[in-house]
Amino acid sequence: MIFDLVVHVHNLLRENLTTPAARVATPYVHRNLQMYKRGLETIPPLAQAFRVPPDPQVVYDKIxxxxxxxxxxxxQVVPMFDLFAESPEENYQRVYELTxxxxxxxxxCGGTDPVLRGVNTALRDIEGQVSDLGARSIKLYTAHAGGAxxxxxxxxxxxPMYERMLELGCNLVQVHKGDPQGTEPLDALHPRDVHQAALDFPELNFIVHHLAFPFEDEAIDLAARLxxxxxAMSTWINMIRIAPVETAMRLGKMLRWCxxxxxxxxxxxxxxPSAQALLEDxxxxxxxxxxxxxxxxxxxTDDxxxxxxxxxLLRLLDLEPLPAVGGPRSPVGRIA
Structure with missing residues (x-):
């Protein structure tokens, strides 16, 4: 069974990236994408890079x-509302359309933010996403520009968000850590704040995204002890072609300790550009x-x-491993 934890329906059109934080983050993110995609597809110039309208069907086809x-x-919803000009509701709906x-x-996977949205609105977001849209998890971003x-x-x-999730029967919290996007403070991207939350809410499961690099040792330590x-292997595993030794070191430390x-x-x-190519690699x-x-x-090992x-992920979502429904099986699938 192959279960992809992280897919999005980003709106990266220029008119949606007009905030001060976005103007700093966009060139930085584009440079990273150029590096990650090296050898897989031609990257358009920065002026043309984010001109493709967000389309759930296009994302579905890529997956x-x-x-x-x-x-x-x-x-997954991307609750980086300080970057986007569109409303959070537009963000939510587009991801739900993919589902x-x-x-x-x-x-x-829903998402909200208790500072950018306010705690009461965040609680309403969670209730609506779980009760009305069937969210099985909530995604959070703790690091924002401008003191937020x-x-x-x-x-x-x-x-209060964790308590509301548990009341609604949703027990999977995901948080973006590490992997800075622009002007947000590094300290807020450190995973240390997951420690006490995980201790205080043992009924919840917490997924720390991106191995929190450059704080990967701390993220590995948390997962090993708690x-x-x-x-999550997202983002850093995408460097597997261009930095195989660095990727092997991260994988090795993760597997040795966790x-x-x-x-x-x-x-x-x-x-x-290709989820299947990354899967094979x-x-x-x-x-x-x-x-x-x-x-x-x-x-x-194969296990x-x-x-x-x-x-x-099937276990965390309490889903049964069903017969494969994907496309033709290659040797990768036969190993799985």
């Missing part, structure tokens, strides 16, 4: 089309023998892959 072996995906294209294959950052362990801002903290049961694969589609990836010998990293690329 499941062209012989894709991906069986399920989670469509509606294949409700048996795409899980909706907040902490996951804030008892007055964050904890039973309800997990790490084990494969704490890691979850995601593609970041559509920012990544990352599923078959192996840590070299010299790194395993020199750093005591484990060899990646490890089974967990990281699907079954960990």
């Amino acid at each position: 499941f089309g062209h012989g894709s072996e991906i069986d399920y995906a989670m469509a 509606r294209l294949a409700p048996d294959r795409i899980v909706f 950052s907040w902490r996951m362990d804030d008892r007055y801002i964050a904890y 039973p309800n903290v997990y790490v 084990g494969p049961e704490k890691a979850i694969w995601g593609s970041e589609t559509p920012l990544w 990352s599923y078959t990836f192996q840590i070299s023998e010299d790194l395993r010998r020199g750093w005591d990293f484990p060899e990646i 490890d892959r089974r967990l990281m690329f699907g079954h960990n």
